[in-house]
Amino acid sequence: MAEYRIDDLARAAGTTSRNVRAYQERGLLPTPARRSGRALIYDDSHLARLKIIDALLQRGFTTGHIADFITSWETGKDLTEILGLQHAVTATWGKAGDPVTVPRELVHAFLGGDDDRPVADHDLHRLSELGLARIDDDLVEFTRPELLDTFAALHRYGFDLHRLIDVFAAMMPKVEEIARLMITTAEEQIVAQHGPGWLPDSAAEIAATTALLEHLRELGMSVVQSTFAQALEQVLRAELGAYLEVAAGNRVGRVNIE
Helix, strand or coil, X not given: CCEECHHHHHHHHCCCHXXXXXXXXXXXXXXXXXXXXXXXXXXXXXXXXXXXXHHHHHCCCCHHHHHHHHHHHHHHCCHHHHHHXXXXXXXXXXXXXXXXXXXXXXXXXXXXXECCECXXXXXXXXXXXXXXXXXXXXXXXXXXXXXHHHHHHHHHCCCXXXXXXXXXXXXXXXXXXXXXXXXXXXXXXXXXHHCCCCCCXXXXXXXXXXXXXXXXXXXXXXXXXXXXXXXXXXXXHHHHHHHHHHHHHHHHHHHXXX
16 A cells, blocks of 8 residues: 655645645544654545545535544444545546436435435435436446536526436437437338348448448537537527617616606
């Protein structure tokens, strides 16, 4: 196990020696038992703890909350939950296809909630119904963390999580309709070329069919992305114009009253 003096530990964790001392004073980081002369000697367990503390702080936790959580984990939580938390706070949420599991009690923080507005059970169950989460007793696995990370960011700006889920639920059928159109187009092309029920039976045919599907996928992704961006810009201009017109009318009305 590696050994660190306080400056080395802070550098390895991407923080400062001052923060390390502050975390010790607040009970977030245990004071090491080993010394070399007057210097405290830290180890990899302190480094791992610092990384978790930093990740939780970045996700909106206060030091008081972190202290409470650490105490509960050390005194009553099992290894599965502790490892789940460590993975959740250190994982890169932007990577699609890499599920993240967190303890149920921390879900509200990861979705941008606060102590006054925890994530409602019905919202969590709706995420499960949409395939975005799996609930297993006290653990919740987010199957598409990159999307939930966006939910959390918007939720912290004041967007209601329930409304964001509504928007996603409304978009899904439209996206699936586009996907179905693309796959149907590919199927019709294959039938037109080879007849109904055809299957590739050589390496060359398999490679050609795979290339066809891949190019169609790339085309669909490109068209959807560019068309959606253009549509957003057009709708934004129209809506912003209408909004500013109302705002200008309100301002004129206030001036007349005064």
